Amino acid sequence: MTAPLTRALGRFVAELRYEQIPAEALSVIHMGFTDCVGVMIAGRNEPAPQKLKLALAPAPGEARLLFGEASASAPEAAWINGTAAHALDYDDVALRGHPSTALVPAILAEAEALGATGRQMVTAYAAGYETWAELVSREVDQHHTKGWHPTGIFGAIAASAACASLRGLDAEQAAHAIALGASQSAGLTANFGTMTKPFHAGRAAHSGVMAARLAALGFTAALDALEHPQGFLAAVSPAGRFDVESPLQGAWKWRMPKSRLSVKKYPMCFATHRALDGVLDLLKATPLDARRIRRVTVSISARNIKILRNHSPQTGLEAKFSMQFAMAAALIAGRATLAELSDDFVRRTDVQEMMRRVTVEPEERLDPNPNANGYAIYDLVTLETEDGRRLVGEQINQVRGGPDKPLSRDELWTKFEGCLQAGALQVPARPLFDALMALDTCPNAKQLHRQAAR
Numbered sequence: 473m474t475a476p477l478t479r480a481l482g483r484f485v486a487e488l489r490y491e492q493i494p495a496e497a498l499s500v501i502h503m504g505f506t507d508c509v510g511v512m513i514a515g516r517n518e519p520a521p522q523k524l525k526l527a528l529a530p531a532p533g534e535a536r537l538l539f540g541e542a543s544a545s546a547p548e549a550a551w552i553n554g555t556a557a558h559a560l561d562y563d564d565v566a567l568r569g570h571p572s573t574a575l576v577p578a579i580l581a582e583a584e585a586l587g588a589t590g591r592q593m594v595t596a597y598a599a600g601y602e603t604w605a606e607l608v609s610r611e612v613d614q615h616h617t618k619g620w621h622p623t624g625i626f627g628a629i630a631a632s633a634a635c636a637s638l639r640g641l642d643a644e645q646a647a648h649a650i651a652l653g654a655s656q657s658a659g660l661t662a663n664f665g666t667m668t669k670p671f672h673a674g675r676a677a678h679s680g681v682m683a684a685r686l687a688a689l690g691f692t693a694a695l696d697a698l699e700h701p702q703g704f705l706a707a708v709s710p711a712g713r714f715d716v717e718s719p720l721q722g723a724w725k726w727r728m729p730k731s732r733l734s735v736k737k738y739p740m741c742f743a744t745h746r747a748l749d750g751v752l753d754l755l756k757a758t759p760l761d762a763r764r765i766r767r768v769t770v771s772i773s774a775r776n777i778k779i780l781r782n783h784s785p786q787t788g789l790e791a792k793f794s795m796q797f798a799m800a801a802a803l804i805a806g807r808a809t810l811a812e813l814s815d816d817f818v819r820r821t822d823v824q825e826m827m828r829r830v831t832v833e834p835e836e837r838l839d840p841n842p843n844a845n846g847y848a849i850y851d852l853v854t855l856e857t858e859d860g861r862r863l864v865g866e867q868i869n870q871v872r873g874g875p876d877k878p879l880s881r882d883e884l885w886t887k888f889e890g891c892l893q894a895g896a897l898q899v900p901a902r903p904l905f906d907a908l909m910a911l912d913t914c915p916n917a918k919q920l921h922r923q924a925a926r
Contacts, residue, residue, distance in 0.1 A: 477699040480720040481606065482647025485599045485633045490591045490912075493598050496729035498912070501597045506888060506908040507564050507735050508557050508572035509580075509920075513539050514810070514891035515559035520667040521552050524674065528552070535581040536921050539897060546581040547681045550631075553577035555674030558623070559667075560810065561792045562739035562891070566731050566875075567601075567608045567626065568615060568845050570673060574627030575600045575634050578677035582635050582684070583917035590914030592638060598728065600634030600680075603650065605727035607698070610705060610715040614775050614846045616661055618710035624659020624672035625708050629698075631680020632656075639684050644695075651693030652683035654704040664741070665782050665793040732875040735884065738808045740791075742871075743776035744798040746851035749872055750865040751802045754853060758863055762803040762822070767829055767856040770795055773848040774834040784827060788813040799853070800826035810894055839869055841876075881909075 493501075515521065516538035525537070528551070530544035537544050538556055554577035557563055563573040579596045582588070588596075604626045615622050632653030636646040656679035659672035687693075698704045699716040706714065738748055747770050772780075772795070782794040791797040791813060800823045801812040817823060835848035850867035857863070870877045879887070885905055892901045907920055914920060 474696075474699050474716050475719040476696065477716060477720070478651055478695050478697050479643070479647050481603055481633065481650055481698070482636075482645075483643040484720065484724060485603065485636050485646040485650070486641060486643040488595060488599050488637060490595045492724075493595065494726055494729055497598060497726060498594065500728050500732050501594050501601075502909050502911055503735065503884065504564055504572040504597065504733055505576055505593075505911055506884060506905060508576040509539070509904070509908055510888040510891035511560060511562040512553055512557035512577065513895035513897050514562060515556040515670075516540070516895045516897070518556065518559035520559045520670045521556035521674070523667070524555050524671070525552050534585040536584065539921065546585040547678050547685075549584075550578045550581040550681045551674045551678035553581065553674070554677030555670045558670035558673035560739045560813075561669070561741060562736050562810075564736065565734040565742045567604050567622070569622030569626055571601055571604055571627070571630065572733070573673040574623060574631045574676040574680070577674070578631040578680040579634050579638060580917055580920070581677070582638050582681050584921075586638060587916050587918075588638055589916055590911045593914075593917065594912055596634040596637040599637035600630040601728055602724070602726065603633040604630035605731055606720070607705070609727070610718070611709055612713040613710040615708060615710060616775055616779055616846070618708070619661050620708050621659030621661050621664070621669070621672050624676055625657040627673060627676030628656045628658070628679040628683075629653040629704070631677050632683035633680075635680045635684030636687065639688055641684065641688060645687045647695050648691065648693045649683045649687035651695060651697035652686060652691065653679055654697045655693065656683065657704065657708070661779065664779065665785070665790040667789070732878075734871065734874040735879050735887070737873050737879070738798075739810050739813055740798055740808060741780060741793050743772065743779045744795055744808075745871045745873075746847070746868040747772060747795060747853050748798055748802055748808055750851060750853040750868045751799060751855075752807070754855065754863060754865040755802065755806065760803070760855065760857065760863075762826060764858050765803060765826070765829065765855055766858050767831065768799050768803070769854040769856075770799060770830065770832045771835045771848065771852040772832065773838060773846055774836070775846040776848070777832055777834055780832070784824075785818055787815050788818055791818045794827070795832050796827035796830040797823070799830045841869070844869075
């Protein structure tokens with residue numbers, strides 16, 4: 473018998489209160505908000521959000537755009553800000569996608585419109601994250617393999633749950649909002665490496681704001697939209713191996729304290745990060761002249777090979793989804809930062825030549841860690857030099873910034889400060905960082921923008 477999943481999630485969202493959130497989850501939420509605002513500001517001047525802003529031409533409204541002086545209606549602000557937050561592919565990772573880039577822009581925009589408190593924003597994030605986690609847990613296979621971008625398909629539903637929480641919708645209204653979000657789920661991995669990938673995140677945030685607003689007005693949707701044979705879980709399942717039978721538990725089984733978030737050290741697809749850690753450690757132990765490297769072999773999972781689709785990128789956007797470029801940047805520049813993700817660097821002759829020396833091989837054994845989600849048992853980099861040396865890196869199965877190897881508060885601050893500098897936002901970074909890391913104490917969303925304006 474099919475469990476009434478859509479209604480059950482609506483009830484969870486409607487009944488969730490700040491006091492129920494575990495302490496371990498609160499620290500994850502603080503980190504998610506802080507990192508997302510940082511990367512949103514870093515990406516504020518990127519072509520994707522700027523072109524979207526031009527296309528929408530929004531009239532002034534109740535929510536700030538990109539932490540600047542301009543404003544728009546909350547749905548449009550969520551759309552533009554969400555696109556900016558994902559524009560650099562520098563935002564956090566969990567649950568097979570990028571939760572914060574869909575949740576935080578939607579929550580911030582709607583919280584400004586409603587005058588919501590920090591506690592209400594934190595509760596909304598928890599509602600959205602846990603809704604996403606519940607749906608991911610019901611699918612055996614990896615959505616990327618079928619061509620779905622999880623941030624787009626789950627993000628719309630999660631953002632709808634978050635905004636339903638912010639608006640204080642009752643259980644039935646929240647279920648309608650979630651079902652409305654499900655019908656707005658979209659995002660193809662074929663568009664990775666283009667401006668459309670961050671558009672997925674922005675559209676998910678926009679969908680969440682609109683779904684909750686419509687549901688509050690009595691707009692209806694199917695109250696079995698998630699579990700129906702022609703519903704969300706069936707539609708997006710790679711192989712039809714999904715679970716609609718298991719009921720939600722009476723006492724909520726919190727997933728955030730276990731799944732947590734991975735905060736990126738490098739502004740590239742997360743599938744490159746283990747190998748980047750490995751090659752940079754290898755170079756630190758044995759400095760090499762890149763010109764003397766004859767061959768680079770990288771072993772990663774087959775799923776991640778499929779995601780990293782660009783083998784000979786010509787632009788910074790394309791390079792974000794290229795293991796060949798990740799290795800070339802590390803070997804030539806000794807790092808992989810925003811500075812290397814420029815079209816000019818990608819097209820340099822030495823970079824293009826080094827990419828041709830990189831071979832990526834599949835590792836069929838998968839990492840059993842539940843947080844690994846389709847990664848190999850380990851990623852491995854091997855370098856061969858012109859003089860016959862063969863240097864083998866460490867077997868990397870815990871990425872820096874991941875749940876099992878998190879960044880320290882100082883490292884988070886360093887990234888945040890760098891993001892504000894990259895976005896050319898001329899405001900004191902520390903007050904905004906501190907306010908986000910203690911979001912529960914914030915009296916309302918507008919106070920965050922006042923911190924940014926100091």
